[in-house]
Structure formats: C-alpha cells, structure tokens
Amino acid sequence: MAVNDRQIVDKFIEDGDFERLLQLPETLDDFTESSIVKCVVYFLKSSDEVLEAATKHVPETEISTHVPWVKESMQSPFTDKRCYVLNVMLCQKFSPHFLQEEARLMPFDCVLSLAKYFHFLLSWVPTDPDCDSHVPSLEQIIDWLNALLDGHFQQLKLAEDSTAVIESLQEQVTLMTKWQIESKALQGTLLELNRLFEKQQQQRSTKMGDYCIEVISF
Structure with a gap:
C-alpha cells in the first residue's frame, strides 16, 4: 500500500x-x-x-x-x-x-x-x-x-513590501553574475599559462632525452 x-x-x-x-x-x-x-x-x-x-x-x-x-x-x-x-x-x-x-x-x-x-x-x-x-x-x-x-x-x-526583497535579490544575483564572468576570464588566462607550462616541460624533457651520458672505462 x-x-x-x-x-x-x-x-x-x-x-x-x-x-x-x-x-x-x-x-x-x-x-x-x-x-x-x-x-x-x-x-x-x-x-x-x-x-x-x-x-x-x-x-x-x-x-x-x-x-x-x-x-x-x-x-x-x-x-x-x-x-x-x-x-x-x-x-x-x-x-x-x-x-x-x-x-x-x-x-x-x-x-x-x-x-x-x-x-x-x-x-x-x-x-x-x-x-x-x-x-x-x-x-x-x-x-x-x-x-x-x-x-x-x-x-x-x-506588493509594495516586495520591492526591497526583489531589489536586494537582483543586486546579489548581478554581483554573482559579474563574479562568474570575471572568474571565467581568469580561468581562461590560467588555462593558457598551464598550457604553456606543459609545453615548456615537454620541450625540456625532449632535450634531456637527446643527451647521452658516455661512460669512460679505464
């Protein structure tokens, strides 16, 4: 049931x-x-x-x-x-x-x-x-x-008593939206820097791989 x-x-x-x-x-x-x-x-x-x-x-x-x-x-x-x-x-x-x-x-x-x-x-x-x-x-x-x-x-x-509530909500959501837009711009910059860091790291690894260590025996 x-x-x-x-x-x-x-x-x-x-x-x-x-x-x-x-x-x-x-x-x-x-x-x-x-x-x-x-x-x-x-x-x-x-x-x-x-x-x-x-x-x-x-x-x-x-x-x-x-x-x-x-x-x-x-x-x-x-x-x-x-x-x-x-x-x-x-x-x-x-x-x-x-x-x-x-x-x-x-x-x-x-x-x-x-x-x-x-x-x-x-x-x-x-x-x-x-x-x-x-x-x-x-x-x-x-x-x-x-x-x-x-x-x-x-x-x-x-309703008149709803005006203050709606205005405060709008201000808060506007602030959050602005923060979201700015954070996305920051995210784009950080992603680009990380991409460059990874590329540089790969280049260093490639150069290290080109070196050979010669062992000299007496």
Whole structure:
C-alpha cells in the first residue's frame, strides 16, 4: 500500500508531534514536494516553542553544522533553530516542475520571508557546490527562487513590501553574475599559462632525452 506522506505530515502537525515531523524526510521513502512546501510554510510560521519541541533531541553540534555561518558571526534573518529546520526541508530532493506547482499555494508572507532567507543564503553560499550537504546548494536555491517568483509574479509586482526583497535579490544575483564572468576570464588566462607550462616541460624533457651520458672505462 502506498504511503500518503502529506496525510502523515498533516497528522503530525495536528497531533503536535513536531519532532517526528522533522524526521519524516529520513523515515519516508518518498517525501513529495507537497510535503516539503507544507513543512517549510509550517516552520516559517511556527513559534519558538514549536521549534524547541522539534529539535529537543538534536545536539547543538548538529545544529551548528546545519547553520555554519554562525561560526563566521554572520547574522541570518531567523534564529539558528529555525534555520536548522528550514534547511532540513529545503535540502530535500525535488522536481523543479512539481515544486513550482506547490509553491503557487504558499501564503505570500511566507514567500517574502523565504525570499529574504534565500537572499541571505546567496550572500553566504560557498563557491564549492559540494562543500556542505546540510545547507541548500546554489542550484537548489535558484530552483526555489524561480518557483517562488514564477508562482507569485503578479503579487510580487504589485506588493509594495516586495520591492526591497526583489531589489536586494537582483543586486546579489548581478554581483554573482559579474563574479562568474570575471572568474571565467581568469580561468581562461590560467588555462593558457598551464598550457604553456606543459609545453615548456615537454620541450625540456625532449632535450634531456637527446643527451647521452658516455661512460669512460679505464
């Protein structure tokens, strides 16, 4: 019998079983986009008491692993525990197409809050895409932002409180794009230098091979 993960999510929320709710992505074979979005919205709106209950058996060391910017004294839009539970859900695998369908159903205030969080993550996210599996990857962040922007385009266009969020995102993405262009130019220079180094090394090896060492015997 197929397991309806969304029904389980709704039941755990109704029963106040927040700890098991947070563990669902690990315990279920299939955690759908509907459940991911439902949990993200719920934890965005949750009180500190709910977050405490959900993470009561999570060691502080694990929380700090999921919010590594704390070690760098960077200030995120949310508390460490809210960032922790959000990252658990945002790191789940999804189909961009199905995520976009579910993102359309998100309350607009959650869309803005999540967009602010993604802006923070874009400003922090390491250049190595595989360096930390506990934080949404750059690819995941971009897919989520595309889903939010496409699903709520009209609201974002009309709402005054979305202006600052959209402007900050645009500035950050522009900065990242500029960095990418400049890094590609640098990469081209480095590749050319490495090619020349290899050519010089081959020439030296060829010259060394032309020499013969004569052994004189008495």
